[in-house]
Amino acid sequence: MQAISDGWGERVENNPTITFVFDTTPVDSYLAAVKVVLDDYVPMLELGLVDDVDKTLDEMIQKMYDSGLQTVKDEFTAQYEAWYATR
Numbered sequence: 001m002q003a004i005s006d007g008w009g010e011r012v013e014n015n016p017t018i019t020f021v022f023d024t025t026p027v028d029s030y031l032a033a034v035k036v037v038l039d040d041y042v043p044m045l046e047l048g049l050v051d052d053v054d055k056t057l058d059e060m061i062q063k064m065y066d067s068g069l070q071t072v073k074d075e076f077t078a079q080y081e082a083w084y085a086t087r
Contacts, residue, residue, distance in 0.1 A: 031074030
């Protein structure tokens with residue numbers, strides 16, 4: 001056990017993004033809208049209550065984008081890139 005513990009530092013690579021924190025404040029309303037879509041679709045997908053899984057997934061994804069998913073992704077990317085530029 002000690003040998004494993006001693007060799008851990010040599011084998012482990014720390015996640016360089018561990019200190020990044022996404023501030024959702026600018027996109028909270030979009031995140032809430034996307035969550036509503038997920039809440040509608042995920043249970044029926046998990047329980048196998050749809051006839052065409054691929055069609056339902058495509059529909060869910062489209063509704064997520066219609067609800068502002070791209071805005072959330074863009075905000076995340078902008079914040080991450082600003083954070084990364086300081087490293």
